[in-house]
Amino acid sequence: MSLLSVNNLNIRFRTGDGYVHAVNDVSFDIAKGQKLAVVGESGSGKSQIAMSIMGLLANNAEAEGEVLYEGQNLLTLPSAKLNRIRAKDIGIIFQDPMSSLNPYMRIERQLGEVVEQHEGLSRSDARKRVLEVMEAVQIPDAKNRLTAYPHEFSGGMRQRIVIAMALICKPKLILADEPTTALDVTVQAQIMSLLDEIQRELGTAVMLITHDLGVVAGFCEDTLVLYGGRVMEAAPTLDLFDAPGHPYTRGLLRAVPNISDASASLAAIPGSPPNQTRAPVACPFAPRCVDAIPGCHQTLPELTGDRQQRACIRPVEELT
């Protein structure tokens, strides 16, 4: 039984120039304790999926489909009910640790508010819980830093606080939206190992949204690859890296400059990201695909397959 089930999710935004189709017919499940990576470039719709799960879509967004969490459709749930799930059952970590903390609130209040709201704890119990969770995310000298303001912490420490805030109610699912993109590699390594440790201890499911394939390889069992708001490939991470089944996944893996191999030229994917002002009628990657055949520009491929699902009309053996 899956914890979260996203079925045929479509998200489009009304703009002055018509609609922008950000997410098109995306479906996936997250099981209890599962670590799922959602990989894609900017504009692929990966963050909007997380926003729709949390009910945080912008006002000009229209979402269709289902986001089922324990049988309830989060897309249509009234906000009073959604507030009982948000932060309590589903936590979120945003990319920018500075702008996701209130600069006017002391850390103690900022985190304490969450447990007071959701678990009805008293101020002093909330303070104890905040201290526990600050220690769990390894903030040195946590006791004395409870009354500090966000700007008094470094970027890495702030991201630890945001993680602590997401974890404080022991949620069943954490959505991590590019949690380490704004951080240095050494800090990134620390944050990822912290997430890993917490995930194992609490058995929380994690949906990690990232564009960094290196981070995915080290952390997630399963990977979903998005392009132009559609799922291109969904597979266990090992299979995906061993034998990528979609031309886009292949291109993406080849385009990453590998630190242990400096061959002459990187295999870039030609062309630019797709224009999403029209709902896709054909494979969105076809204009940039080296393996495209005329049929690719006419039909919208379905996600097929069992363990390793792919949305491509050409058989794997024919791909370059």
Place this chain on the structure above:
Amino acid sequence: MTDPILSVSDLRVTFAINQGKKWPWSPANALHAVNGVGFDLHRGKTLGIVGESGCGKSTLIRAIAGLVTPSGGTVQLDGRTMDYSRRADMQELRRRMQMIFQDPIASLNPRMTIRDIVAEPLTYFRPDMSGAERKRATREMLDRVGIPERNFNRFPHEFSGGQCQRIGIARALVSTPQVLLCDEPVSALDVSIQAQVINLLKELQDEMGLTLVFVAHDLGVVRHISDDVLVMYMGGVMERAPAGAVVDTPRHPYSQALLSAVPVPDPRVKTTPQVLNGDLPSPLNLPQGCLFQSRCPKRIDACRSIRPELKGPENAKVACLLEET
């Protein structure tokens, strides 16, 4: 061996800041952003500069470009020492040395068409060219970086980040400089676009015989494009060696820790990042000894009092006391 085209020695940059002053009339504190960096760079080569945010890598190349004033040290371009306060020297410098920036969209004037943006350097640096020649040079340059001619009259906001970075490259190279300073040119771009821009830079380097200084925090990118790599920490150079050597056999403890933290895009490789404990020193009050001593796992007593110099053979310089014994 020929003379280096760019030779930097003991370059220092300090910023006067008012933070932490006791009284308004107390002297300003000095923030030491770059502390005695030196390197020689030969024609046609690429020097990669890596380090974490705040290590002074961007300040270093901004100082070389004359965008911030160095507080000490010299920069020699083609054997001539540059005096950043002389107008003639600055003109000379900008003719020979151009720069591309991290944020491709913010670095282009939003109110100029891209044709005008790319043509502008020619009006300053090539007064000998006629209007028609400038027009042709602009068209050829934009064509070379892959911007179709029907888009020349558009404005920067109508282009994607990758295209804007190509336009920035065209603007930097249209006046045929010898040195190109690149300040994190691909870190704002997606992987597939990043590879296009890196390949373009490498091709242009071969065609024009450019010398590149390439600042980035992504070690994979730096390894890919650089001949030599400079590892910086707290404004000082920790190690300078060929790119392959830095990646495969880093010798400075800081380089080792930095490399161990790079995620590998292969799920079968289990990396064990080396965690650095200890606090970063304050750039307002640098330690007397080694800049890295407060976090170094291999620290010995002498590290507290002696600041190691960058020593060793030309192709493997390390600033560490452990290497000297």
